[in-house]
Amino acid sequence: MPLTLHPIGYLRTRQQVKFQAGHQPSAATEESSILELLPGCGYEDALRDLAGFERIWLLWWFHRNEGWRPLVLPPRGPVQRRGVFSTRSPHRPNPLGLTPVPLLGITGRTLFVGACDLVDGTPIFDLKPYVPSFDSFPASRAGWIDEVDAAMSGPPQFTVTISPLAEEQGKWLREKWGIDFTPRMVELLARDPSPHRTRRIKRRTPTHTEIGCGAWLAVFTVIEKTVTVLSLKPAYPITFLMRQGYEDIPDRDAQVAFLAVWPSQSSIEPPAFSG
Ligand SMILES: C[S@@+](CC[C@H](N)C(=O)[O-])C[C@H]1O[C@@H](n2cnc3c(N)ncnc32)[C@H](O)[C@@H]1O
Structure with a gap:
């Protein structure tokens, strides 16, 4: 029997694409977000x-x-599929997310919350107080995640260098558009630059590999233990960006402007993700 849920409100955040949201709130890029509960439902009292x-x-x-x-490829750890119920993957039979967030303040039916791993516009179904004595069991075993954490506890295996072109492009994106995915990209590449579907790392030629960072791609090479990021580019081809009905593509205006400065960087196929 289907059961019906109704959102109580929607999250407003500058995290427009999933890459920006981080895999858990601790990895989020935004310090604060706003949760607006719907009017006319008595939520001020709630x-x-x-x-x-x-x-x-x-x-x-x-x-x-x-x-x-049923089986998903978590972004961290070796390339190994896990049962979805042993993961926090979004690809669940009932795609319900559960996130603890700092509560910074409440005004009327608006809540100000701290770092979270949700994207803009996410429907919220419920709020509950986080109660350390009920909700926290820090000594509990965490199965395969403990094993991956132990393997990753050492220093990153790769050194990441950024070419002058990629540096210039990153600076342009930061200064003109407030877009900055470089720190997270460097963190991912320093851990493991090998091809991985969930991490959106794809080998393009025997020497060149790409990593998807939200609506952007970074092209890099790996020589022994050094990753060199050669260039950045929009994840969407120019034909897609200009097409009618595609105005909602994340960072669309920035991607079009980017291609006006670096026209040779147009992608050849649309990204394998939904933003
Ligand atoms: C790994 S999940 C964990 C979510 C939650 N903390 C949990 O454990 O249920 C977090 C990721 O979900 C994705 N995400 C965030 N908001 C989303 C949304 N509204 N729809 C689909 N995916 C979303 C982002 O890629 C984010 O990095």
């Missing part, structure tokens, strides 16, 4: 007494997802 809690749980819907898979 929020009474919540302000005293330092953190709250958000229960939400992975609304930018398509379908689910």
